[in-house]
Amino acid sequence: MKTSTSEGKHGIQWTAQNQLDDLDFADDLAFLSHTHEQMQIKASSVTAVFASVGFNTQEGNQGPQIQSGEQQSNHS
Template identity: 55%
Template structure:
């Protein structure tokens, strides 16, 4: 049974008849199935990504709940962002606007990408799966961050040795 705290008061107890228990091994698997369906639905047209091979385009990068959408132009990115939000909402998921960023590389348009009517923040650098990506495309900043993380880890271990 469960109770809900609402306006400082607990509701009457009620029985939960559906769902997955907290900590259940099925939970991450079901989430990945949902994200996979969302991304397949969002990129179903398959023609709004970046050229990857002679015959295919790369539409997005995703690992768990970290997603990166890729497009050649503003219109495609706006369409993809809107579609992602619409499809996500069908499953009760919401894109966190403050955590969502835009990086433009050699872009002709400076028009903002909108999420629920609000412009997304543009950045020159962001971290994706622990790697620092910057507008120049180099790896110097990423290598520096990794070296600093290694130094910090060794400093913690210093007392053990």
């Protein structure tokens, strides 16, 4: 919580609550990093499973696409 002072001091006085907020922010960053790592691990696992059953994943201009061994028609 930020408080202003009027007893001859100017500026913003930072309280212990702000320090706790900063620690929460660091925890959030660590959590996001862990979550991103888990998503990468799962994506690699899915890619490995697709490869084992004959699917290929290819990235094109429209994002990742899954193609099987058979020719797929693209009718609109």
